[in-house]
Amino acid sequence: MATLVMSHFDMPKDKTVKAKTIDFFDKLSKDDALPGLHIEPIKGSADKRVRTGRVDQGYRAVMFKLTEGDAVSYVLLGVYEHDKGNRVAERAILKRNPINGVTEVRMTEAVREALRADAHEAPPAAETATPAESVVPAAAPAAEAAAVPTPPTEPMPEATAVVELSASSSPVLEAHGCTREDLLGLGIDGELADAALRTRDENELLEVADGAQVRWQGLALLDLGTGVPVEDVRVSFGLTEPVDASGTEDEQLLRGLKHPAAQVSFAWIEDDEDLRRAIESGDFAAWRLFLHPVQRQYVDRNYNGPAKLTGGAGTGKTVVLLHRAQRLAAENPDARILLTTYTRNLADALRRDLQRLEPDLRIAENPGDKGVHVAGIDALALEVDKRAGAGIREAAAVALGTGASDVSRRPDSRAWDAAIAAAGADLPAELRTSSFFEAEYAMVVLPLRITERAGYLRVPRRGRGTALNRAQRAQVWAVIDQYRRSAAAGGTMDYEEVAQVAAVHLELRAEQSEPAPFDHVLVDEAQDLTPSRWQLLRALVSPGPNDLFIAEDNHQRIYGQKLVLSHYGIASRGRSRRLTLNYRTTQQVLGWAMQVLDGADFEDLDGLPEEHGEYRSVRSGPTTLLLESTTSADEYDKAAELLNGWLADEDVRPETVAVLVRTKHVRDRVVGALAERGVNIRAVDTETIKPGAAVAMTMHRAKGTEFARVLLMDVREGAVPANVSRSATSGADREDALLRERSLLYVAATRARDVLAVSWSGTRSSLLN
Template identity: 50%
Template sequence: MPTIIMTKWPVKIDGSVRSKAMAFLQKLSADDTTPGLHVEPIQQSADPRVRTGRVDQSYRAVMFRLDGAGEPHYVIHGVWQHDDAIAVAKKVRLKLNPINGLPQIEEIPVPADAGGGGEHAAAGPGGERPVRSDEPQDKPAVDVRRDEVDTREEPVPTEPLLGRRGVTRSDLVERLGVPVEVADLALVAPDEDGVLAVAQHHEGWLGTMLIDLATGDSVDTVRERMEIAAAPEPSDDDEALLRSLRRPAAQMQFTFIEDQDELRRVIESGDFGAWRVFLHPDQRRYVERPTKGPFRLSGGAGTGKTVVVVHRTRALARARPDARMLVTTFTRNLADSLRDSLQQLDPGVPVAGGPGEAGVHVTGIDALAFAVLRSAGGPSLGAATQAVLGDERPELRGRTPEGRWRAVVEGTSTDLPPQLAHEAFLAAEYATVVLPNRVLTEEQYLRVRRPGRGTPLDRKRRAAVWELISRYRAQGRVDGTLDYPETAAVAAAYLEGAGGEPRRLADHVLVDEGQDLSPGHWQLLRALVEPGPDDLFIAEDSHQRIYGPRLVLSRYGINIVGRSRRLTLNYRTTAQNLRYAMGILEEGEYVDLENVPEETGYRSARSGPEPELVDVASLPAELDLIADRVRGWLGTAVPAETIAVLVHDRFQRERVVSGLAERRVEVRAVDREKPVAGRPLVMTMHRAKGMEFSKVVLVLGDPSATERRFAGLDEAERADAELRERSVEYVAATRARDELVVVRRD
């Protein structure tokens, strides 16, 4: 049976043609000799491997046939209308780059008497975009790109960017294999945005090389990342091309389709550059590489950490279908998104019904903790609560009501200053010091270490804090409830062996957004899986910490010891929007889960307009501006649900929704439910985490409201709250793929 190799098609096709293309490719992958497919070579073509195939009466597929490994392989270049497909097929050639040995599809000029032509041109070296339909068809695509770069309005520095960084034409052409015409364009680009503008027209390894160079990587670093060998393949015969197509760098643009179900998913997605199909070499490395213990993958927003988690889950499940796998994150919405992404990637991944069962179980971390306790049983549960809380609770009757800490403070006479007799301080002290250390008595609390808490407590204040904690615990004992941190700590104690032997419910655990988890969560995760190869895989970004406390994994038995790597290439956000977002973080001090200062240095694969920053004097002016921007975007071809207005809290969300309705702009408020198509969305910045939109209005609101939220906090708690505030706004700003409007109240 033929093997299908998909590329990022240079021309998108509509739904009706897409379904016919899928049917054609399914038949092709079953039997390429089927008469109705009309798989035919093209006379006078630049590449004898090129073929066209009949999608329907009006459309044909353009592809390359490679014979190797005992079966034919078809590299599918795209689908065009009949005449255009013939013209494309005459011009394109699949070859090995003579310098780096990577595959590339290039366009060969066709003599005037060779026939052909048509609306679309083929992809050029490395897979760049086709000529637009409104451009002269006899003008080479490279000249179009040169015009686009050369007509930038910004003043050109004396020396272009790559020259200032010591990158020469010889480096690009002779060491990296960049085609000459592309190298010349990159070398005259004045700045990072100019080089990115060139890179955006080139898919796969070529565009990625330019992005890496634009953002400061050396030529040697790029060669290493792309695994460029000193001596490439001596020829570009079919076998050599097939070997090249399987290289990690090639699979940013070419992917082998394993079965018809996967083919259907690729075609129906309508986006052949989707993350679930094409991976960067760094991403693929962390998907496939076995680990000897816990592994931590960090990276800024949009760098593909979640992509790696999903693909690694699939890879592990395929390697061990009977393995017990848990995938978890902080919020239920993000867990639902992970589950959906895994199903989109591969519906055949075995699904487990719960912790301890074979297959993949995707769940929020708190739901996981409650599930563990539900399976515990009376005596074992009682032993676990005794170990953590100092009393046996063989039966749980629910979750602790919200406001319990406030009620305890208001109902207790204490000498503590208000900033310490505060629910935020007490809840944090309980969750980060008392519970993970299994503190049961005042004497133990007086001696326990409090690393990272910031606010010192003498013996007198510790005693006063312990009195409030004791009252809080007593209330829980009376009504038989546990709060979220208690649930995680008790579940960890149960798994560690309280009341019996240790209970391991998983063979592999994968964690997304690890920066938001608490000490009890990490104790639970460590207890779930036996320490060893591929036990814990953790994706995190301290810049996005908007829930959990600052902590160090080694304190909870999770020792990374050198198994830590970082992703730096942002696929979602334009370089302009990313610069704005990183500026939000500049005055904050961030450390990662290994207590190391967090790096920045992120770069974007895309360029676009500068964010629009607008100051308004009043709430009505704010609503007028939001309505104007959303209404303007709705007048374009952008789907309504890819437009979002992001605000701080639910009260502000409802105010924006009603204010826009008064201005005759219909939007949809989103809380816990999944967004649906048809209208622009309004949601809190917290709710938007893990999502992306084409256009975003970021509403910063009234600064005095932020000040009120911090009122009464202890100095250390306030500093942490301010850090989280920056992180929330950073998360919100990085939801925008293309356009970002930031509304600030004077």
């Protein structure tokens, strides 16, 4: 038996070759002496450990053979056409970093130039493989980036793609107090260190880091370039102590492969299914196998209480959640683990990717079962209420002041309007809106469990933007009371009430010493949850080690109001960490999306300011296309030409191309107009994305997805941002509504992995300024 260690694997796209590669490595892992494999050394190779193997007559596998006693391991470099494979094998070297002992692959510049020439490529800024994806590709793994067709008209001048790190003319690293000795002390190559020290802005530093032969060294430079102290980089990459240098050279190399910094580039293949997924799955395989050392820390770390992980779009928060769920389940097969999020679509994506990550993982069908239960928070609340039995009446009495027991029926969408019409005639016009009452109910009445007028008259309304005097409070309560009376008469309960009743029921059970349903709760997209849902999450797991692990990014808050977790019994301060390295989008897409956020203030769930200038990408690509039109018809014509050009690229799967718009009405109109112009496109609502056609969806629906190429359409003033004056009752409410609109455009832009285009007719959105 041979152990296989996967690197960032060079693999032909041909499906037949992939199938043969799987068969080859399967046989290699079982018996490397099989004559049909033709495992052979290369005469005159730079590294005596290098071997080639025959995948078929035209393709060769290149790898390193390491021995430890009777055990044999193969470090897999890639599968190449015969002559190219020989060139790689002749000059590839597996060696230990002389400073820290981390195992690294080296290849001469001549061989790398030859490989680029064989691929008919111009020398790119990056000379290493594309970094592992660290996002959930809920649609499908994205295709390779390719050249973008010339837009129908000359695009408008492009905004700067990235924010400069320093206004000074000093070299970037020098401005952060980083010296050559610091870089060499980490184990960064001398030539790479010198090149990095000469860079004077972020673009130059990104180019140098992207060209690093060894992935961890490039990532370390990116950290240092954004002001991360040298010692923090040393800790995050596990470089505080060198790798044990005892034993044979092969044994030292094997130990170095297990180092946290090496695991950015190498992963141990544990079974045949691991191998098959790694070869077949493309980008997801990279995401599944290779974690940044910082991400690995948050997967493996234990916390004595709630912990929170923040980070911008594409920084890998969801990846950490999935790997952490897998790790907790592996450590205790009897553990009851919940993985949850706000919407059903996102929950479905989490379930799919968790099963792709670990097909043999025990999936719990019901709350409280052993294994990992994956569900949207509202579906979970409903299930808790249904299982409450007769206890639902007591919980409803505490939460709502009624003995309601039917949780299966929702009120009419106009229920608040009806209550306002019946009992709110004396209210000022700006308060007679369903949006005000929905927010007041969710943020004040339900979480504080107010069931009578007297309680509402004296309760603090923390965080609400609209001040109310005593008379207005009385009038507001009259409408709320009317809403509840109508719901009781009709036997309905809205989702906020369902969550609050579930939380109360579990709290009452806990008072009777009944165990909580889960041992660990992991929450994705936490910024969109409301107080009642947070109270439910707190009640679903008893306080203790690794009880709540929360992933959030308030730059992506597109639902709900601002809140602070500590107000609802969840104290994560001191156990909050941030991811800043974006793996999904190119630096051009990220830079454009970040500028949408400029000028606005954001706070995290601990109530602390949340900056976005520190986020950076490890990938580069074309600049964002800005397509201006005078009429809608002109915009459709330009969009159709652009999309048909994208779809004609044989390397682009149609379903990895997306058109995103603000509303369903616009989506349907755009699909019809583009279809008339020959674009193969379909609208997507709640269903799963299917292969074979480009997709059109709302910006809200796109949350949690990823596409190779994205076109944002109808980004004009009056459409994006949407008109918030009717739904906002105060200046603070309007400001927060506009903040959510800004976040929505940011979310939509960061769905693009490789290429982003933005179009509008008439006056472009003020958010683009």
